[in-house]
Amino acid sequence: MADMYDEGLAMVEATGRGTIDLEQSAARLLKPPSRREMAKRPSIHGTVVLDDHHTWTPTDGRLLTVDDLHVEFRMREGVAKAINGVSFHLDQRETLAILGESGSGKSVTAQAIMGILDTPPGYVGQGRVEYCGVDLLTLAEKSRQHVRGDQIAMIFQDALSSLNPVFPVGWQIAEMFRVHRGMNRSDSMARAVELMERVHIPAAKQRVKSYPHQFSGGMRQRIMIAMAIALDPAVLIADEPTTALDVTVQAQIMDLLKDLQAESGMGLILITHDLGVVADVADRIAVMYAGRLVETAPVGPLYATPHHPYTLGLLESVPRLDSKLGDVLPAIGGLPPNLLAMPAGCPFHPRCRYARAECGQGAAPELVVTEPGRAVACPWWDRLEANHE
Amino acid sequence: MNDVILSGRGLVKHYPIKGGVFRTTVGQVHAVDGVDLDLRAGETLGVVGESGCGKSTLGRLLMCLETPTAGSLIFDGEDVLKKGATELRHLRRNVQIVFQDPYTSLNPRKTVGDIVAEPFEIHPEVVPKKGIRTRVQELLELVGMPPEAMNRYPHQFSGGQRQRIGVARGIALNPKVLICDEPVSALDVSVQAQVVNLLEKLQRELGLAYVFIAHDLAVVRHISDRVAVMYLGKIVESGDEEQIYEHPTHPYTQALLSAVPVPDPTLRGRREQIVLTGDVPSPANPPAGCRFHTRCWMAQEICSTKEPELISRDDQMGGHVSACHFAAVRAPEAPAQA
Numbered sequence: 156m157a158d159m160y161d162e163g164l165a166m167v168e169a170t171g172r173g174t175i176d177l178e179q180s181a182a183r184l185l186k187p188p189s190r191r192e193m194a195k196r197p198s199i200h201g202t203v204v205l206d207d208h209h210t211w212t213p214t215d216g217r218l219l220t221v222d223d224l225h226v227e228f229r230m231r232e233g234v235a236k237a238i239n240g241v242s243f244h245l246d247q248r249e250t251l252a253i254l255g256e257s258g259s260g261k262s263v264t265a266q267a268i269m270g271i272l273d274t275p276p277g278y279v280g281q282g283r284v285e286y287c288g289v290d291l292l293t294l295a296e297k298s299r300q301h302v303r304g305d306q307i308a309m310i311f312q313d314a315l316s317s318l319n320p321v322f323p324v325g326w327q328i329a330e331m332f333r334v335h336r337g338m339n340r341s342d343s344m345a346r347a348v349e350l351m352e353r354v355h356i357p358a359a360k361q362r363v364k365s366y367p368h369q370f371s372g373g374m375r376q377r378i379m380i381a382m383a384i385a386l387d388p389a390v391l392i393a394d395e396p397t398t399a400l401d402v403t404v405q406a407q408i409m410d411l412l413k414d415l416q417a418e419s420g421m422g423l424i425l426i427t428h429d430l431g432v433v434a435d436v437a438d439r440i441a442v443m444y445a446g447r448l449v450e451t452a453p454v455g456p457l458y459a460t461p462h463h464p465y466t467l468g469l470l471e472s473v474p475r476l477d478s479k480l481g482d483v484l485p486a487i488g489g490l491p492p493n494l495l496a497m498p499a500g501c502p503f504h505p506r507c508r509y510a511r512a513e514c515g516q517g518a519a520p521e522l523v524v525t526e527p528g529r530a531v532a533c534p535w536w537d538r539l540e541a542n543h544e
Numbered sequence: 545m546n547d548v549i550l551s552g553r554g555l556v557k558h559y560p561i562k563g564g565v566f567r568t569t570v571g572q573v574h575a576v577d578g579v580d581l582d583l584r585a586g587e588t589l590g591v592v593g594e595s596g597c598g599k600s601t602l603g604r605l606l607m608c609l610e611t612p613t614a615g616s617l618i619f620d621g622e623d624v625l626k627k628g629a630t631e632l633r634h635l636r637r638n639v640q641i642v643f644q645d646p647y648t649s650l651n652p653r654k655t656v657g658d659i660v661a662e663p664f665e666i667h668p669e670v671v672p673k674k675g676i677r678t679r680v681q682e683l684l685e686l687v688g689m690p691p692e693a694m695n696r697y698p699h700q701f702s703g704g705q706r707q708r709i710g711v712a713r714g715i716a717l718n719p720k721v722l723i724c725d726e727p728v729s730a731l732d733v734s735v736q737a738q739v740v741n742l743l744e745k746l747q748r749e750l751g752l753a754y755v756f757i758a759h760d761l762a763v764v765r766h767i768s769d770r771v772a773v774m775y776l777g778k779i780v781e782s783g784d785e786e787q788i789y790e791h792p793t794h795p796y797t798q799a800l801l802s803a804v805p806v807p808d809p810t811l812r813g814r815r816e817q818i819v820l821t822g823d824v825p826s827p828a829n830p831p832a833g834c835r836f837h838t839r840c841w842m843a844q845e846i847c848s849t850k851e852p853e854l855i856s857r858d859d860q861m862g863g864h865v866s867a868c869h870f871a872a873v874r875a876p877e878a879p880a881q882a
Contacts, residue, residue, distance in 0.1 A: 256735075402804050404594075431807045455809050468734060470807065472734050
C-alpha cells in the first residue's frame with residue numbers, strides 16, 4: 156500500500172529530494188525564456204551542397220556514425236532536452252535496436268538522422284550524424300533530400316496516417332521513382348507493382364490502384380516497407396514498425412524485414428519498446444532513457460546480464476508467456492522524468508532501487524566501456540551484478 | 545455452480561451495414577456471434593484475440609453498453625435483458641468498466657475528483673452526499689494517487705496515472721465485476737507492470753472478478769485464472785490458464801501463442817513459429833464452416849462445411865473446450881510451415 160502511494164508521489168518526490176532547484180524551476184515557470192533568448196541557443200544549420208552524383212561508399216562496412224547528438228525542443232514552457240549526447244554506429248547487414256519507453260527520445264533520434272525533425276520547435280543543438288564519411292547535419296536541405304529515401308529510408312509506426320489517403324498506393328510508391336529517378340508514369344507504376352510483389356502483397360497488379368483505407372493494417376505496413384525499400388537504401392530505420400499490429404501479423408512483418416535485409420545487406424535500425432521483438436531480430440541493442448543511452452550491448456549478453464539498473468528493471472517487469480501465474484511483477488516505480496526539468500545527476504536515480512546519495516549529484520554518468528562491445532552509463536554497474544545474483 | 549455471478553448465453557451482436565440510396569440494410573457485421581461464458585466471483589477471465597475479433601464488443605455487451613441482438617445475460621440469477629430498468633441499474637452498479645485509452649476516456653473538463661465522484665451521481669444510494677469527498681480520497685489512495693490529485697485535471701497526469709484514475713472510477717461503486725478493456729495496452733512497459741500489480745492488489749483486497757480483455761497474451765497469462773480465445777466473433781477455445789498456454793488444442797491458439805516473441809535471445813531460431821498467412825476475414829462475411837479454416841494449415845474438407853462445436857473432445861480435459869474438429873495437443877514441431 157505505502158509503496159503504491161509513493162509511486163504516485165514520484166514526481167513530487169523528485170523535487171523533494173532536492174534534485175531540482177525549486178527556485179530555479181519556479182522562476183522558469185513565472186518568466187519563460189523569450190523568443191530572442193531561444194534563438195540565441197546554438198543549433199546546426201547545414202549549408203554544404205554536394206554534387207548530385209556523389210557516390211556513397213561505406214568505409215570498412217561502417218554505414219552510420221552518430222556522435223554526441225543533442226536535440227532540444229524550444230517551447231514557450233522552456234527548453235525540453237529530448238536528446239542529450241547520443242552516440243552509436245551502424246554497420247552493413249547489422250540490426251541495431253534502439254529500445255526505450257515513450258518520451259525517451261528514440262523516435263526523435265530517428266527524425267534527426269533522417270532530417271525530418273519539426274523545426275521549430277525541434278533543433279539539433281550539436282553533434283554529428285556521419286553517413287559514409289559525410290556529416291549529414293552540415294548538408295544543405297537540397298543535398299539531404301538526395302540522401303533521404305535514396306540512402307536512408309524510414310518506416311513509420313502508423314501506416315494509415317503515414318500514407319496519403321487521397322492517392323492510390325501504387326502512385327505513392329511510384330512517386331519515389333518519379334522524384335528520385337526521374338522515371339515516367341508507366342515505368343514507375345510497373346516498378347511499384349514489382350515492389351508490391353516483393354513485399355508479398357497478393358494480387359499486386361489489381362491492387363496497385365487501391366487506396367490506403369482499402370488495405371488491412373498489415374498490408375498497409377507492407378506498402379510502407381515497399382516505399383522505403385524502393386530505392387535500395389543502405390540504411391533502413393523502422394520506427395515501431397509492428398506496434399499497431401496483431402501478433403500474428405507482427406510475425407509476418409518482422410519476417411519480411413529480415414528477408415529483405417538478407418537480400419540487400421542493408422543496415423537496420425529498429426526502434427521499439429517491445430523487448431520480445433528485439434530479442435528475436437536485433438544484433439546489438441542500445442537502451443535509451445530520458446534522451447541518453449544508458450546501455451549498449453550485443454543482444455545475448457544484454458538479456459543474460461543487464462548492467463544498467465533500468466535495463467534490469469525493464470527485463471524484469473515484462474510478463475513472460477512461458478512463466479507462471481501469481482507472482483507480483485517487479486515494476487519500476489515512479490515515472491520517467493519531465494524533460495523540461497531533468498533531475499541532476501543520473502536521470503534514472505529517482506526511480507532506481509540501487510540509487511545512492513552520489514547518484515543525484517553532478518553531471519549524468521557517461522557511457523563507460525565495461526567489456527568489448529558493451530558500455531553502460533552507471534558507475535556502479537559491477538555492484539548491480541552482485542546484487543542481482 | 546452457484547458462485548457464477550455473471551454469465552452470457554448465446555450472446556450475439558450484429559451491426560447493420562447501411563448502403564444504397566435509401567440507406568437500407570445491405571448486410572450485417574457479425575461482431576459477436578454466439579458466445580457463452582461464465583464469470584465466477586473473484587476470478588479473472590482473460591479474453592484474447594486479434595483486433596476485430598469482437599472481444600471489446602463482448603465486454604460492452606457484458607455490461608449492457610450495447611444491447612445484444614440475441615442471447616441472454618444473467619447477473620445474480622436474473623436475466624437482465626428481460627427485466628426492466630431496475631435490474632439494469634442493479635447490473636450497472638455491480639459491473640463496471642475500465643477503458644483502453646486513458647487519454648479519451650476521462651473528461652478533460654472535469655477535475656479528477658469530479659470524474660471519480662461521477663458514479664455516485666447516478667447511484668446516490670451507495671454513498672451519502674456528505675461522504676463523497678472522503679470516499680473519493682479513499683479511492684484515489686487505494687489506486688496509489690496522492691489526494692491532491694482531486695483538484696487537478698486529467699491532462700496533468702501521465703498515461704499510467706490516468707489509467708489509475710480510470711480504475712478508481714471503475715471501483716467507486718464497489719462493483720463485483722470489473723471489465724477491463726485493454727487496460728494496459730496504451731502504457732509503457734514499466735508503467736504497465738505497475739497497473740497490472742494494482743489490479744491484482746485490488747482483486748485481493750476487494751474480491752473483484754475481472755473480465756480482462758487484451759491482445760497481449762503474456763499479460764493475460766500473468767493475470768488470468770481462465771482464458772477464452774476469440775476469433776471472428778466466436779470463442780474458439782477456453783480453459784484455465786495452464787490448459788490454454790501449456791496445452792493449446794485449437795490451431796488458432798497454437799499459432800497465436802507461437803507468434804508471440806519471447807524476450808530471450810537464446811531461444812532465437814530454436815522456437816517453432818507458426819506464421820499464419822493472410823489476414824482475418826471480414827466479419828461482415830465470415831467463412832462457412834469453421835471460421836478459421838481459410839488460414840488454418842490443418843484444414844480439411846469437413847472444416848469448410850461443418851462448423852465445429854465448442855466442446856471438450858478429450859475426457860481428461862475438464863473444462864477445456866475447443867472448437868476444432870481435430871482439436872489435439874500437438875508437439876510444437878509438428879506444423880513446421882511458413
